[in-house]
Amino acid sequence: YGSTRPERILAEVKSKATRGDARSVVDTIDQYCRHQEWAMNVGDEKGTILDSIVCEVKPRAMLELGTYCGYSAVRIASLLPPNSRLITMEFNPVFAAIARQVIAWAGVEDKVVLIEGPSGDWIPKMKKEFGLTSFDLVFLDHWKDCYLPDTKLMEECGLLRTGSILVADNVICPGAPDYLEYVRGSPRYESKYFRSHLEYTRVEDGIEKSVFLG
Numbered sequence: 091y092g093s094t095r096p097e098r099i100l101a102e103v104k105s106k107a108t109r110g111d112a113r114s115v116v117d118t119i120d121q122y123c124r125h126q127e128w129a130m131n132v133g134d135e136k137g138t139i140l141d142s143i144v145c146e147v148k149p150r151a152m153l154e155l156g157t158y159c160g161y162s163a164v165r166i167a168s169l170l171p172p173n174s175r176l177i178t179m180e181f182n183p184v185f186a187a188i189a190r191q192v193i194a195w196a197g198v199e200d201k202v203v204l205i206e207g208p209s210g211d212w213i214p215k216m217k218k219e220f221g222l223t224s225f226d227l228v229f230l231d232h233w234k235d236c237y238l239p240d241t242k243l244m245e246e247c248g249l250l251r252t253g254s255i256l257v258a259d260n261v262i263c264p265g266a267p268d269y270l271e272y273v274r275g276s277p278r279y280e281s282k283y284f285r286s287h288l289e290y291t292r293v294e295d296g297i298e299k300s301v302f303l304g
């Protein structure tokens with residue numbers, strides 16, 4: 091029997107990345123996925139755009155939907171100011187188990203809370219479970235047809251405040267057309283597209299940054 095791609099990514103991190111060094115974990119995964127086998131991490135090019143938004147917003151409370159192997163969780167957590175938290179949701183237990191180990195290897199586990207389960211179940215429980223009022227920044231990178239329903243759910247649950255920012259990966263490839271139409275057409279959002287490429291390829295893709303206006 092063969093290992094899974096996430097298991098191979100974890101093995102690469104454990105053998106090549108410096109323990110406790112988030113940057114080396116990110117670079118190790120990028121190297122592996124660019125030269126050995128492609129994987130759906132936000133990657134180095136779009137990751138740089140995400141980094142600039144995280145550094146600009148300096149979120150106290152951040153949410154990520156779709157942890158996968160933990161690549162973007164490590165990338166984000168390494169930029170968070172002290173006593174800030176990234177809550178990341180992953181419903182596949184195999185991916186969650188790998189991500190926990192990648193996050194631990196990078197030494198950012200004290201900044202990351204990984205919740206195992208579907209975002210639709212957890213979003214309505216966030217306030218109570220985490221004593222949250224709202225999220226300053228949300229990174230959407232899970233199933234593309236969940237972007238819009240989960241955004242509407244976050245609005246309904248009062249998890250977005252005036253100025254909260256949504257950052258969505260893959261708005262071109264694979265694409266999230268209903269989400270794009272919503273944030274670009276709604277008077278309640280100020281939306282901006284950052285043109286880039288699908289991770290580790292020359293295919294066009296991009297990130298949409300949308301500010302909730304309340």
Ligand SMILES: Cc1ncnc2c1ncn2[C@@H]1O[C@H](/C=C/CNC(=O)c2cc(-c3ccc(F)cc3)cc(O)c2O)C[C@H]1O
Binds near residue numbers: 157232263288289
């Ligand atoms: C609802 C919900 N709740 C919690 N976790 C959820 C969830 N829906 C998915 N997840 C978890 O997020 C992860 C899913 C991410 C989905 N991302 C993708 O499907 C994805 C696909 C591509 C891509 C592009 C071109 C191609 F030719 C092939 C693939 C590129 C990307 O950057 C992606 O994020 C893993 C999954 O278990």
Ligand SMILES: [Mg+2]
Binds near residue numbers: 131132231260
């Ligand atoms: Mg993605």
